[in-house]
Amino acid sequence: VRYAEGKGWYDARVEARGPIAIDPASAVLHYAQEIFEGLKAYHAADGSITMFRPDANAARFRRSAERMAMAQLPEELFLGSLDALVRLDRQWIPTDEGGSLYLRPFMYASEVFLGVKPSSEYLYVVIASPVGAYFKGGVKPVALWVSQEYTRAAPGGTGAAKCGGNYAASLSAQAEASEHGCDQVVFLDGVERRYVDELGGMNVFFVYDDGTLVTPALTGTILPGITRDSVITLARDQGLTVVERPYSFDEWKADAASGRLREAFACGTAAVITPIGRVAWPDGEFTMTGGEVTERLRGELVDIQRGRVADRHGWVHRVS
Numbered sequence: 662v663r664y665a666e667g668k669g670w671y672d673a674r675v676e677a678r679g680p681i682a683i684d685p686a687s688a689v690l691h692y693a694q695e696i697f698e699g700l701k702a703y704h705a706a707d708g709s710i711t712m713f714r715p716d717a718n719a720a721r722f723r724r725s726a727e728r729m730a731m732a733q734l735p736e737e738l739f740l741g742s743l744d745a746l747v748r749l750d751r752q753w754i755p756t757d758e759g760g761s762l763y764l765r766p767f768m769y770a771s772e773v774f775l776g777v778k779p780s781s782e783y784l785y786v787v788i789a790s791p792v793g794a795y796f797k798g799g800v801k802p803v804a805l806w807v808s809q810e811y812t813r814a815a816p817g818g819t820g821a822a823k824c825g826g827n828y829a830a831s832l833s834a835q836a837e838a839s840e841h842g843c844d845q846v847v848f849l850d851g852v853e854r855r856y857v858d859e860l861g862g863m864n865v866f867f868v869y870d871d872g873t874l875v876t877p878a879l880t881g882t883i884l885p886g887i888t889r890d891s892v893i894t895l896a897r898d899q900g901l902t903v904v905e906r907p908y909s910f911d912e913w914k915a916d917a918a919s920g921r922l923r924e925a926f927a928c929g930t931a932a933v934i935t936p937i938g939r940v941a942w943p944d945g946e947f948t949m950t951g952g953e954v955t956e957r958l959r960g961e962l963v964d965i966q967r968g969r970v971a972d973r974h975g976w977v978h979r980v981s
């Protein structure tokens with residue numbers, strides 16, 4: 662679907678996947694005015710095709726567009742485009758446990774000009790691809806690298822938006838994590854470099870021995886994960902206390918050492934909920950183990966997503 666100021670949204674179409682011709686002076690290539698979302702479609706236990714909370718992706722896409730000074734795609738178009746593509750591609754949805762059809766809606770500035778101002782033309786596209794289970798042969802703990810050098814987002818920046826530029830800025834940190842044998846980078850806040858913001862592509866939770874869960878508060882520098890939001894709701898349903906507050910790396914180290922901090926886990930669309938194992942930084946490392954709370958939350962969330970238990974929060978969207 663295309664957008665032009667004064668004309669609105671037009672030219673909605675379905676095409677076989679292939680290259681998009683792009684003018685060398687397209688605004689997105691120079692100023693990175695681009696946003697995206699990621700979600701999955703599944704075969705549910707009752708045979709229907711479902712998506713998990715696409716309305717939450719639509720809401721985040723709207724907020725990202727607002728932050729990036731882009732045109733607003735009507736929510737019916739966002740949701741309608743996903744439904745239509747999933748219906749068309751339904752034979753590509755894997756039927757194995759853990760498999761899904763990954764959906765990637767995105768929108769970029771297509772106006773042809775060189776100059777730093779919001780574009781007046783946009784292209785909105787959705788691509789789909791079958792993906793296998795994230796973990797083959799059981800959930801594996803993730804190893805984390807706490808970057809001392811790089812930051813992902815600063816106050817007033819674009820950290821809360823799902824825009825391509827945030828990920829470009831995180832690549833060096835992710836490469837640094839890989840060099841140290843870690844799966845994901847931990848980003849500390851961009852001001853004091855003390856507080857845990859999030860991981861390269863996941864949010865993070867800390868589980869205490871008194872049944873309290875702590876997760877970094879959404880201060881504007883963290884991506885408001887849809888899995889994070891779902892975990893908070895499910896944890897409270899299970900009688901756990903969830904506290905959203907600043908959480909420093911010093912507190913993490915001290916409480917892991919004293920044993921008060923029992924488990925920590927990462928969460929996001931790709932891997933759902935994953936225990937955190939090794940935590941390394943230039944001056945040291947420690948190892949955590951997963952546990953019951955992480956497993957129970959993961960089990961319940963996956964069961965809801967796959968339609969195996971009652972959807973009491975109305976999170977499962979059926980593709981008609």
Ligand code: PMP
Pocket residue numbers: 699859860861862863864884885886887888889928929930931
């Ligand atoms: N933080 C970042 C930086 C991410 O890229 C993602 C993945 N979208 C998340 C958190 C988790 O968000 P969600 O649960 O919506 O996938």
